[in-house]
Amino acid sequence: MADLFDSPGDPAPATTPRPLADRLRPARLAEVIGQDQVLGSDGPLGAMLEAGSLSSLILWGPPGVGKTTIARLLADESDLHFVQISAIFTGVPELRKVFEAARMRRGNGQGTLLFVDEIHRFNKAQQDGFLPHMEDGTILLVGATTENPSFELNAALLSRAQVLVLERLSPADLERLAQRAEKELGAALPLTGAARDALIEMADGDGRALLNLVEQVAAWKTDVKLDTGALTTRLMRRAAKYDKGGDEHYNLISALHKSVRGSDPDAALYWLARMLAGGEDPRYLARRITRMAVEDIGLADPQAQAICLQAWESYERLGSPEGELALGQAVIYLALAPKSNAGYVAFKAAAKLARKTGSEMPPKHILNAPTGLMKDQGYGAGYDYDHDAEDGFSGQNYFPEGVKRPVLYSPVERGFERDLKKRLDYFARLRGKRGV
Structure with missing residues (x-):
């Protein structure tokens, strides 16, 4: 067992x-x-x-x-x-x-x-x-x-x-073990049905812990069945398994992050509460929550990052436990916010392109020419000042001359990024109109 x-x-x-x-x-x-x-x-x-x-x-x-x-x-x-x-x-x-x-x-x-x-x-x-x-x-x-x-x-x-x-024992497994223990002891535990369920829950999937609890309960001298209140008064609830530096730490933060990404505020709040109950540093959670806003919501809701930073600051001012409520509210907001990882994907693609292109120089027309020698070298020549152009948009190329213009940022049709996509499409039409 x-x-x-x-x-x-x-x-x-x-x-x-x-x-x-x-x-x-x-x-x-x-x-x-x-x-x-x-x-x-x-x-x-x-x-x-x-x-x-x-x-x-x-x-x-x-x-x-x-x-x-x-x-x-x-x-x-x-x-x-x-x-x-x-x-x-x-x-x-x-x-x-x-x-x-x-x-x-x-x-x-x-x-x-x-x-x-x-x-x-x-x-x-x-x-x-x-x-x-x-x-x-x-x-x-x-x-x-x-x-x-x-x-x-x-x-x-x-x-x-x-x-x-090997997996935690299920409530059904623990019930079978409790029945086996009662047979060995020759007597049923003096508990109501609800109290028995509470005892199983206290073991938290640990068979050894359950048998230790059963042994304690069986030793009590009582002629009546104890209810949940009497049971919890006599027994301490087993602390939830949580190692801030171990595997459980990463399992729970992954569950929190994916619940936010999956737009489930109830699950997200549950995992946040689990981590806090396990003794996790709220400042670590504040940092990870802010990362979720940047990675999974991005510009679909530009307020999300600010709300996380405000929640972080609120925690720093209030401390625990009051400040934890601010983190909880930020988690709810993130879970319900429109989602987009377009900015995250675009940045990774830009980083990959930057590594690939190495030390390619910017095109000369967007370089400053503070000296005569630099002017002679063509720095700044042919630059179109956007404010002087029609619609305030010149449509010039800003990538290195040897780099074909890529599409890195592709906003989604959700939240504020829907408006950003309209702007991108607008500028694309102007480039086409001007033959750029």
Whole structure:
């Protein structure tokens, strides 16, 4: 089921009470709750076990979803010796001993499944140290991480292991786990239906957290069923998973940005609130919100950027929590504003053209000629002063002479850019009229 079944060392003495999570440890992979996308017959692990060909793995997922348990049961079902270490407490000398013991075991015909918890905490050199032992079959590596392997693990290690994504347990999965716990305890939890739902919600997809909560509730001495109010009075809500410097940070800011781009103010406000509740710096959010105005709204609504800057300034003056309301209002405005990335696309195209054309000089007719020598070189010759031209528009070329005039900015038919498109079309007609 979950890492909730971690076993760091030797079994506890028979006289020591066993935690509920330990008592509910699955004995077979078929008993694991959740992760059907990995363990099912059509899933990668199911297919490997059926074929009798297990490869090194990286199990990536949040806490309490089954990483340690799955690794332990894989060793059992593959007839491999299970060794568990933690990257937090294991150094190079300990790793050498693990590899040497695995080598001796292999010489005696016994394979080793080495489970490395928090594998992302090993540095590059330590991660490289696994490679020769994986390649010669001394160990079958199963690493567990809560961080994105793409960012935290070496490419060489990733190329030799398959990454499997484990998901948060669904409310239905957690309910099944709660029922299994009640069967083990021999009694139903003293909760109303609504309170039971609240308990499931408090676990926030973490099976280990749920069993800890269940164990607490089961210990209460009460003859009546407790409602949600009584439950939340006695239990603290589990803090939402959020790492300001980790993968969750990027997941949530991506969700916020795409909700704004998708013109959904309710979703945008939700993700903003999630990040604030997780302890995100509101100044970071103010900067990212302003970027959204520039990138996804642009000149379709020229006020959007100003509103974001005003919200940013309001936060700086008010602080939290009052100033956070200004950020929320800016997010609502952005979500409902007309969208255009035409300016963003045009700038990127201009940057690409600038890199391609290198040091091409501007055409001489738009260069100043403050000296006689420069006049002799043709600087400024033939320049048409636009204010003297018909309609205040000369239509001259302003690109380098060797650069064919491109179209970089293509405004959309939304918001204020609709008016800008009319102006562009107007100037294009004047160029055509004057044969430019």
